[in-house]
Amino acid sequence: MKRIAVIGGGASGLVAAIAAAEGGCSVTVFEKADRVGRKIPATGNGRCNLSNLSLKCDPIMDEAYHGSARGLFLPVFSGFDLDRTLDFFQSIGIPVRAEGDRLYPYNLQAASVIDALRDRVERDPRIEVRLDQEVLAMKRSGSRWQIQTSAEKSSFDAVILAAGGKAAPQLGTDGSGPALAKKMGLHVTSLSPALVKLQLDSPYCKRLSGLRMDAAVRVLDGEKCIRACTDEIIFTDDGISGSAIFMISQAATTFLAQNKQPLLELDLFPEMETEELYALIRGILDHVSWKPILDALNGTLHKKLIPVLLKETDIGKDQSASSIKDGEIRTMVQFLKHWKLKVTGHGGFKNAQVTAGGIDGAEIGTDLQMKRFPGLYAAGEVIDIDGDCGGFNLQWAWSSGYTAGRNAAKQKG
Template sequence: MNPREVLIIGGGASGLTAAISAARKGARVTLIEGLNRVGKKILATGNGRCNLSNMTADKIHYHGENPEFMEYVVSQVTVEETLGFFQLLGLETKVEEGGKVFPLSDQASGVLDLLRYEVEKLGVRQILGDPVISLEKKAPEFTLKTASGKKILGDRVILATGGKSAPKLGSTGTGYALGKALGHSMTPVFPALVQIKCENPGFRNMKGVKIQGRIRSELKGRTLREEKGEILFTDYGVSGPPVLQLSRGIAESLGREERPGIVIDFFPEIPEEKLYETLWMMVSLDGEKPLDFSLIGLLNKKVIPVVLREIGVENLKKPCGEVGDQEIQKLTRLLKACRLKPSGTLSWKDSQVTAGGFRTKEIHPNTLESKTVPGLYFAGEVLDIDGDCGGFNLQWAWSSGIVAGERAAR
């Protein structure tokens, strides 16, 4: 019996693992990547360290029209099995805070080098720098064409082209047209794990200020999500790891023309009553001291004029002896619940992952094969599954790539 001819479109995390898995099962594999090198996006993950998984990769950390879909896949290739896959390639790993898994070397380049070595060792044919521009099926074969005019035939096709995030690293959304041409539909796509733009002009003066705070997103008085950690104020809004985690819900709400909000607690470790007492103590130390100067032992100097103007204090040099209880109450409430109005997010080039994609209800959850186009498989970010920040998206890429590769080779 002749081996399967498996064509894999996309040489990112899911495409590479799919190629390795299919080749190990005896398939003849061709990997087509539009860039001149595979795996460029892997090099950027984890700030160059490659946060390759998370020990708590379960449904609660994933999103989409049907987040339960990921359970069928990750249960077949668990976190532990994924780490075993990499250990057999020669990669040692370590677990850090929050269950994040990194290579012991702290080098994303090492992860990519090992994947590339295995692909080459298994004899996978690679076509680089030549993006696929069309994909057709005329039973029993698939035919794809590349930009240079190559025509390639195969029994099976794995669509692993990624989303639209970080287009310079190869994610340009080209796979969407290929899947649609074969009859598959998509949920709306939008940037996720991305910085949030806000309407509040006064806070632009706090550009560059970092706080260890708590931030939550809300809609119609209901909390959507709450996170804690380093929050960075920028000239467009807010950034930092907690902000990235909130961004998907914010973007989704704005896409429905709803009006979500953001609430920041500057001092999550200090109860409101204690903060009120502290502020009173600071202004009571010297009645002649200017109000703005009295707060420099508590707040960043860039924050002071912004928050004082937000509570209606126009004379920042107002003597502390003239400060009233109402002003202290307003300042306390503002520092414990500072409200910002999100207006959007930054663009695809700033985002880490794409939310939305091909509808999972049209794909067999156990095999990742199309329900309507036999022999067509999907893997990774091109599907309507996206994870939180912290290694969850790469785990989805590895698991779905391995499952799709193994199944396509059978």
């Protein structure tokens, strides 16, 4: 029976092992932690956003993935698409529900997803999981692959590298996957944190910390918008986080890596045109004209934002609503729809959900085999492809794991 080694027992590695076993192989999963799938319980804020309904519609796919290997998404996904993914989860006892486009396990418990995957793997006599075994090196020897772990040396017909990237090292991924690939002589593009919070040069962060709201966020290069997203933002002690920030973070971190100063522009009223917002504020101030402006705006803006707005527009907080002139309202509207903030840094790999960068797409065939190293496959985040927030990264992990597992099993010895 053909023997396959899977390096890493995370999202992609477990699906790769199942697919290779279903393809008739004997599979050994090497996992350096004391249990498999440590990251999964932390995903989707403990709810595991495991895929996204928009993947049913082709055009979105190109936009949702980034990196030199993004062209691999379509061929890989077509072999294990959304319907097959949902059938697979159903088959291991995980029905799925949608919240908007985001897909979650029906009980909204990420822990159930890893429990079900672990159970599926443990019940399969063709799969053996070796825990606490970090793979230190792999090399080709004749037609076979030698794997050197912290505890043993063994040989296999094919290897699937599914050791993740560098994001969230506290959950087991410290970059050893890309490092193993590099050691083999594969080209690995530079790694940077993606889906990560941003640090801002603003005196207001601490004051606004904890404030959540929907906003349109744009990353500006001079006057040009290079990435935009409308979704939730959350102010933190030293910057800004939330889904919208995660979505645009890769553009900002790439800028920072080039020693450039990215600028964020926030539109805090994305649902309104400028004139509508002007009319709203004008109307409110007319209705409660006797109130100080600080109180007058209470029902329109979050309480924490009002002093910031007044400071930034040079309006005294004790001024009465009736004294506010049209020009001042226009200045307020300009601020609320075009608040510009300087990005000074990011939360680093420790706070990132994914890694941008990894094994260069040019090294990999659509079967996920390395073009220069027959019998060596890769899956998941170790490859230079990162998805937007919303279940796209786990979908890549499931689809690429399946593709690598199936093709490794099919490959002729």
